[in-house]
Amino acid sequence: MTKSSKQKSFAHTLGKPLTKENVSTLQINLGRRCNLACSHCHVEAGPHRTEELSEKVLAQILEIIDHSPQIKTIDLTGGAPEMNNGFERIVEKARSKNMEVIVRSNLTIFYVVGYEHLPEYFAKQKVRVVASLPCYLKDNVDTMRGKGVFEESVDAIKQLNSLGYGKDLILDLVYNPQLPSSEEKFSLPPPQENLEKEYKKFLMKHFHISFNNLLTISNIPIGRMKSYLKRKGLLEKYISFLARHFNPKTVSGLMCKTQLSIDYDGNVYDCDFHQMEKIPALSQEGEPITLDFLLQQDNLNIIKSIPLKDYCYGCTAGCGSSCGGQIQ
Numbered sequence: 001m002t003k004s005s006k007q008k009s010f011a012h013t014l015g016k017p018l019t020k021e022n023v024s025t026l027q028i029n030l031g032r033r034c035n036l037a038c039s040h041c042h043v044e045a046g047p048h049r050t051e052e053l054s055e056k057v058l059a060q061i062l063e064i065i066d067h068s069p070q071i072k073t074i075d076l077t078g079g080a081p082e083m084n085n086g087f088e089r090i091v092e093k094a095r096s097k098n099m100e101v102i103v104r105s106n107l108t109i110f111y112v113v114g115y116e117h118l119p120e121y122f123a124k125q126k127v128r129v130v131a132s133l134p135c136y137l138k139d140n141v142d143t144m145r146g147k148g149v150f151e152e153s154v155d156a157i158k159q160l161n162s163l164g165y166g167k168d169l170i171l172d173l174v175y176n177p178q179l180p181s182s183e184e185k186f187s188l189p190p191p192q193e194n195l196e197k198e199y200k201k202f203l204m205k206h207f208h209i210s211f212n213n214l215l216t217i218s219n220i221p222i223g224r225m226k227s228y229l230k231r232k233g234l235l236e237k238y239i240s241f242l243a244r245h246f247n248p249k250t251v252s253g254l255m256c257k258t259q260l261s262i263d264y265d266g267n268v269y270d271c272d273f274h275q276m277e278k279i280p281a282l283s284q285e286g287e288p289i290t291l292d293f294l295l296q297q298d299n300l301n302i303i304k305s306i307p308l309k310d311y312c313y314g315c316t317a318g319c320g321s322s323c324g325g326q327i328q
């Protein structure tokens with residue numbers, strides 16, 4: 001990334017190392033295969049991608065889940081995690097250990113041949129479903145995610161509601177701001193609580209659907225978002241916009257402090273964004289960490305500090321942003 005002379009690096013702004021705490025979440029990217037190809041997708045997933053978990057990496061992940069009682073949450077992502085190798089085996093292993101399982105689902109997968117059983121499967125396994133619905137207005141969603149996606153998402157939520165999601169079973173929706181067409185349109189997500197109320201009211205009134213929590217997530221300038229901003233000549237300006245909204249109070253709640261992010265090749269990162277940018281988690285000797293290494297050490301708490309990049313401003317701007325939504 002080229003920086004204007006005035007733009008301070010994130011590391012400089014933070015002024016101290018970002019330290020790792022006890023690891024309690026494993027986020028696993030099962031592969032890049034997805035039935036959609038959204039404009040904002042930071043993993044550049046799509047129907048023609050073929051990368052997914054190998055059997056060797058899957059076995060290592062199952063072993064770690066089996067032997068790490070410190071893990072409270074397994075967070076499955078992709079691509080569409082449901083389409084990639086090992087999905088159901090990981091869900092069932094983690095549930096057998098009483099871990100919370102989060103599936104980041106695009107919901108439209110329920111309408112792809114071979115995946116129609118998923119709503120019942122999710123309910124049976126009591127997984128927490130986190131689903132993208134970047135806006136409650138049809139046109140905005142279809143522009144970001146593809147034609148017809150909004151209607152399918154609404155139908156899918158109806159199915160989940162009929163199985164108890166939105167009540168005892170947890171269905172969370174994710175909001176991302178629209179991609180900005182100019183500097184004037186740069187925005188951070190609005191306060192999560194207010195937007196959640198609006199979403200709930202609108203979706204109940206117009207579609208009779210309900211959900212538990214709305215998670216607001218900022219657009220991080222990597223992947224397709226970065227390419228888009230570059231094409232528009234807006235990348236540096238967007239980073240500066242995020243930097244101007246840096247909020248030090250968000251730092252203690254950053255997801256990278258308590259999470260390991262694993263890719264389908266068995267490499268380990270501090271977060272999904274670093275995974276996409278290929279910035280590995282480092283051992284105290286400065287070596288990139290892999291599942292092989294974690295298994296040899298028989299310890300998940302081997303990382304001291306987290307590498308910093310300027311897109312980290314995206315997680316620390318305003319109310320803060322993580323895979324669990326607003327930080328504060």
Ligand code: SF4
Binds near residue numbers: 034035036038041043
């Ligand atoms: S549904 Fe999710 S993983 Fe699939 S293309 Fe869209 S943003 Fe990417």
Ligand code: SF4
Binds near residue numbers: 256273307309311316
């Ligand atoms: S991108 Fe966000 S989650 Fe990842 S290391 Fe930076 S601050 Fe942490």
